[in-house]
Amino acid sequence: MKNKSEQEKRISYRIEKVRDALTVQQLDGIWITKKENQIYLCDFPSSNCFLLLTKDKNYLLTDFRYIEAAKDSCPMYEIVLINSEYSEIDFLKEMQLSVIGCEDDTLTVNSYRKLTNEVQHTKWQDCSGLVEQIRLIKDEYELDAIKRAAALTDDCFSHMLSVLKPHMTEKEAALKIEFFFKKNGAMGLSFDSICVSGIRSSLPHGVPTDKKLEVGDFLTMDFGCILDGYCSDMTRTVAIGSVTPEQRQIYNLVLQAQKTAIEGLKAGMSCVEGDYLARQVIIEAGYGDYFGHGLGHGVGLEIHEAPTLSPRGKGFLKENMTVTIEPGIYLPQKFGIRIEDLAIITSFGIINTVHSEKELIII
Ligand SMILES: [Mn+2]
Structure with a gap:
């Protein structure tokens, strides 16, 4: 069993580092789709998961199959259920953020088109490597x-x-x-x-x-x-x-x-x-x-x-x-x-x- 409080401390520290980078790059949030970066920031492996870190909140979006486990193991995240009626796109529209960083180096062309076409009023800015830069130094x-x-x-x-x-x-x-x-x-x-x-x-x-x-x-x-x-x-x-x-x-x-x-x-x-x-x-x-x-x-x-x-x-x-x-x-x-x-x-x-x-x- 992992020691929960130690795990939380570790994850919070990493999230803070990402948040510092958001400020430097003048982003309102970062949309994390790369699996290893997700695991680094929430320690929750899932085949269908999105993270959005904003200036003051952490969101984890996943489907029915993972929702219970996510609630249990990611206390520093607000867990959002996505399904056929409410997708990650709907969520992002509601967020109304001006500039969100995304991971161009792993985002599929298809996903990128959806984000740019459907989430209007949000500017998508490549921030590939932002989390990787933090991952360079191991704890x-x-x-x-x-x-x-x-x-x-x-x-x-x-x-x-x-x-x-x-x-x-x-x-x-x-x-x-x-x-x-x-x-x-x-x-x-x-x-x-x-x-x-x-x-x-x-x-x-x-x-x-x-x-x-x-x-x-x-x-x-x-x-x-x-x-x-x-x-x-x-x-x-x-x-x-x-x-x-x-x-x-x-x-x-x-x-x-x-x-x-x-x-x-x-x-x-x-x-x-x-x-x-x-x-x-x-x-x-x-x-x-x-x-x-x-x-x-x-x-x-x-x-x-x-x-x-x-x-x-x-x-x-x-x-x-x-x-x-x-x-x-x-x-x-x-x-x-x-x-x-x-x-x-x-x-x-x-x-x-x-x-x-x-x-x-x-x-
Ligand atoms: Mn080798």
Whole structure:
């Protein structure tokens, strides 16, 4: 059971932060349709829900199926029942607000047309990213959930080391990951697990197939789970049976890049500088062209969220942001390697939430 008063305190604090942003942006309200932003601001998952935060009131609109639960778990909201006779559009017409912020990046074209055509006298202004900006800095509750999700992911990796064997297919390996997570309390996977082996390991986001693990293959597993709404993300590449000197050399290069980033990342650094910590190691060894993605991304209610560590990343790292640290080298038609941990940024460096072995493991 969640401690109600603590939950209320947490939610109220977040709502106040949104309200501060409303004032700055001169909005009379914000219409929240993005699911993760809704969960962040009311902790109530529902497939049919709208939030409207005005300067002094919080409204949660939902249908008959969720109304009782919403009343029970969202005491800081006025709960509004919507149905075929009274829609969210009717509600918004009655509100008569001049300027409402909406989330263009997730609002469907259809919904946007309805809002602009039917809710007259209201100007709809894009405020995509407003809630996400607040979500960038994680509170204690969120960090704790992320750490627990990461711990279960460590356990999953240990489990995989004990069950992986030659002739198992990539799909079977992915299924074992999913089964372990769900059997051990995860709400679900944070994304479809990536299990790619042999020459397929050079596909950074390859989909598991019926290909069997063979001696001499690298197997890259990129996986994570959701606990209490929060995601984890981790990648390990292991060798099946044996490795060539080239495989070992490149594995160690990725590992060195990853360790360099782990030692160097800290609050105050720009996202571009952060990315370059690992990239520089790989470029200097002559493999820069084979590390074609960014070093990492934020993780929270969404598996991919801000900040983005990449050569085009924006902004600076701040305390209590989360970032993955996941350099990789992918040699087409040969093999690929990625090693990924999930870190919490602090003023003195990072706290790594992942503790699994990362020296080369040969199964
Ligand atoms: Mn990742």
